[in-house]
Amino acid sequence: xxxxxxxxxxxxxxxxxxxxxxxxxxxxxxxxxxxxxxxxxxxxxxxxxxxxxxxxxxxxxxxxxxxxxxxxxxxxxxxxxxxxxxxxxxxxxxxxxxxxxxxxxxxxxxxx
Amino acid sequence: xxxxxxxxxxxxxxxxxxxxxxxxxxxxxxxxxxxxxxxxxxxxxxxxxxxxxxxxxxxxxxxxxxxxxxxxxxxxxxxxxxxxxxxxxxxxxxxxxxxxxxxxxxxxxxxxxxx
Numbered sequence: 001x002x003x004x005x006x007x008x009x010x011x012x013x014x015x016x017x018x019x020x021x022x023x024x025x026x027x028x029x030x031x032x033x034x035x036x037x038x039x040x041x042x043x044x045x046x047x048x049x050x051x052x053x054x055x056x057x058x059x060x061x062x063x064x065x066x067x068x069x070x071x072x073x074x075x076x077x078x079x080x081x082x083x084x085x086x087x088x089x090x091x092x093x094x095x096x097x098x099x100x101x102x103x104x105x106x107x108x109x110x111x112x
Numbered sequence: 113x114x115x116x117x118x119x120x121x122x123x124x125x126x127x128x129x130x131x132x133x134x135x136x137x138x139x140x141x142x143x144x145x146x147x148x149x150x151x152x153x154x155x156x157x158x159x160x161x162x163x164x165x166x167x168x169x170x171x172x173x174x175x176x177x178x179x180x181x182x183x184x185x186x187x188x189x190x191x192x193x194x195x196x197x198x199x200x201x202x203x204x205x206x207x208x209x210x211x212x213x214x215x216x217x218x219x220x221x222x223x224x225x226x227x
Contacts, residue, residue, distance in 0.1 A: 004154065034214040043202050043218030044155070087154065091214040097168065098213045100145075102154035 002027040006088050006103035013110050016077050021106045023088030024070040031098065032091040033071050035064050037084045038105070044087055078110045114139045118203050118219040125226055131190040133222050135203030142208040144186040145216065146170075146178065148199040155202065161186055162208070193226045200224070 007022045025033070032051050036044035048057040050066040057064045061082060063074045073086055088103040116137040125131050137144065142163045147155040157170030159178040167178050175197060177189045190197055200223050204216040 032214045041221075043204075043220050044216075046215050046217070049215060089155075089214060097160075097162070099157070100214050100216065102147075102156075104152065104154045 002090070002092055002094075002099075002101050004088060004090055004101050004103040006086075006106050008106060009104070010107040011109070013075075013078055013108070015079055015110055015112050018074070018076045018078070020075070021073040021086055021108070022070060023073070023103055025088075025090045025101075026069075027090050027092045027101070028094070029092055030090055031093055033066055034089045034091065034100070035071070035073055036087040036089065038087055039084050047086075075108070078108075080110050080112055083108055083110045116203060116205055116217050116219040118201075118222050120222060121220065122223045123225070125193050125224070127193060127195060127226055129193050131193050131224065133188045133190075133201055133203075133224070135186050135188065135219060136184055137203075137205045137217070137219075138184065139205055139217060140183060141205035141217070142183065143206045143213065143216075144180070145204045145206075146176070146186065146188045147202045147204065148172065148197075149202060149221075150199050158188065158201075159186075190224075195226050198224060198226045 004025045035047040038044040048064040053068045065072050085105045085107045087105045089100050119134045145160045146158040156172045161167050161180040202221050203219040206216045
């Protein structure tokens, strides 16, 4: 069964304290891994797409990496405005259709 | 600017009533999706559509239906609302191409409470 697991469920950081969020997956055929940011009361917002092991993408203080079994979202010197829930999703294909499977997310709180 | 909107943003209904949630996108995307989000779960796919007149069941489709009569709209209907359907519902859209399928644009969500 296709599955996406994110850890930790919640993470509290001090401003400037770097850390990483993990997304591990077991799918029958990975067609892409996606990171989203979700602010309270809003819909998820797309951040990155990763397609193959070894690939990296960066945006401001965020860097996403991909291996054959997991992805990491590294947050360097975070600021309070980085506080949000970060969602990971994998694209797979079954029954002739593409599907996107989401993890439960990591709630990040960055305190001044 | 292109966008995706949902209405209503909040809805309270009674058990057994039929409810329809609206979703409208101006991205001109062929793909549209409905998800529900509950505490402790990730976004779970209810129904999806790859184009006009195309609809497909997702992993939690029981009790829900959709129809796609044009590119812009994918309304979600709860045939007979149940308390288990209390949730936040998100609509999303994406381009058709396989390489950008997962880059989905989400609406602001509808918070539905079934009493």
